[in-house]
Amino acid sequence: MSEPVLSIRDLHVSFPTATVVQGVSFDVMPGEIVGVVGESGSGKSMTARSVLRLLPKSARLGGSIRFRGQEVLDMSPADIRAMRGALVSMVFQDPMTSFNPVLRIGDQIAEAMTLHGQKDRKTLSDRVASLLASVGIGNPKARARAYPHEFSGGMRQRALTAMAVANGPALLIADEPTTALDVTVQDQILQLMRDLNATSGTAILLITHNIAVVASLCRRLIVMYAGRVVEDGPTDEVLTAPRHPYTWSLLQSVPRLDRATGRLVAIKGQPPDPAEPLAGCKFHPRCPWVEERCTRDEPPLEDGVRCWVRPAL
């Protein structure tokens, strides 16, 4: 078995008022697509941003993040810069704010390559055109001269993806890459990621709130709740036979497109406030199977599930 491209162990992210990621551990293997699902405040984006050290200054990091065996949390700022964009790159939710509005799209993609050593102008412009073509943008030579506002949302997300893979990274982190897009465009971007993964073997860490997007793209699914991993397993097993009450509830609470759904099973209450300590399992106030020990001790993540009760679901 090969070495993981990314290995996260016991990651903690805390701010002066609250701890938002607590004890997160998982690996991403070369060429693997891993989906991390969670609601706002689950810590999924903070986990992803930790890998590139893209956190606010007030954040304190603990634990270990190894990229190809190298400890990211010990890297110097120069090492981090060398890694960002070249070995690990990131696609964000909003492609409009990810581009500089006053620079041409092609120049911005070229800059990503210049920063990592490629200086020849002709090579750069050819490479930009082939990147844009590879993400499905027609007439790439001319399109490279366009400004971000001249692109539609879907085209901007394609261009951003082209920029992210410009240096052939080993790992692409995609944080809600399709959330701001219409469904027809979302489907194209998912296909684009699938193709990238198949042709270049880039591993993808996909962060999303949308379980169906994970079902479409990822073979492995990690469910986060209140800063913890609560379930981790192969996507088809987690979706067809969820083992954590939160995962089960989440699946029951979403109406289905492919069949009529009866009354939705709503999860009562709301996620815990990270600033207010809560004893025991973080899901216990909303859990239908809560037992006494759930309110007292936090269950460990064992065998891919963080639950004391493990009800038959």
Place this chain on the structure above:
Amino acid sequence: MTPLVRVTQLTKQFAKTRAVDGVSFDIAPGETLGLVGESGSGKSTLGRAVVGLLPATSGESIVDGQNVGTLRGSARKALWRHAQMVFQDPYSSLNPKMTVRDALAEPLRNFGIARGAEADKLIRETIEACGLPASALPRYPREFSGGQRQRIGIARALIVRPNFIVADEPVSALDVSIQAQIINLLQDLKSEFGLTYLFIAHDLAVIRHVSDRVAVMYRGKLVETAPAATLYATPRHPYTQLLLRSVPVPDPKAEIERRRNVTGAEVTNAEATDNGCPFAARCPMAKFPTCSDKAPELSAKASDHLVACHFA
């Protein structure tokens, strides 16, 4: 049965853009009409024009027998006792300086519905019907989570006991686990208070779940309307078919099956014009010049299944 809402050839023009272009539909009393479309399709503009929050450029909207566009002064105000709106973002639609009690008391006072002890009783009944305790009343919107704020937004629409509510993306700003609470609440209130909804959303699964009938909007026009079960089982407009094919489903087997049917490549027809079908430029079934010459009218392909397509 007389429809509660009848919209005829409604058009709303902003500068050069027709955000809503000759839209007609009825909503029967007690029915939920789901209006679905992508961003920029004009669905929110249509929702606002139906209840008169935006003046229509032409065409008319009749709610409960009253022509929304011609109402002025007290008659217009009276309309809003019967027709209310629930918005996507309950934070920006609630006054941050008003307590929940004040926010709910204001419409009662404005419409002269109740005051004093009677108003208090109505306020308490309404907030409890929306799933919040009476202890929420002296608090401010900022003290509540998104889902709770949406409950307050719904209570504020409900307090005048309307019979028609336009709900514009009422759950799309909420987390998945909270969406179900609000969808269930809207359905409970519908049966408890005999409401009729125009439910606007971009989420096709949510629309299927809440709607009796669904209208699909594209670039300002309705392209297809049908009972929900019919529309999802046998979509006839190429745009509706594309939309339904594009949505991933949270079931690995079904998802593999879906992807098998997706062609992937996006169609681009250069022959399309502004005078023709709004979907002609992206339509895999388009034939030219038919589809560029004339925009197809919404017409019945089956008794309750209307499609605007020359070839469907």
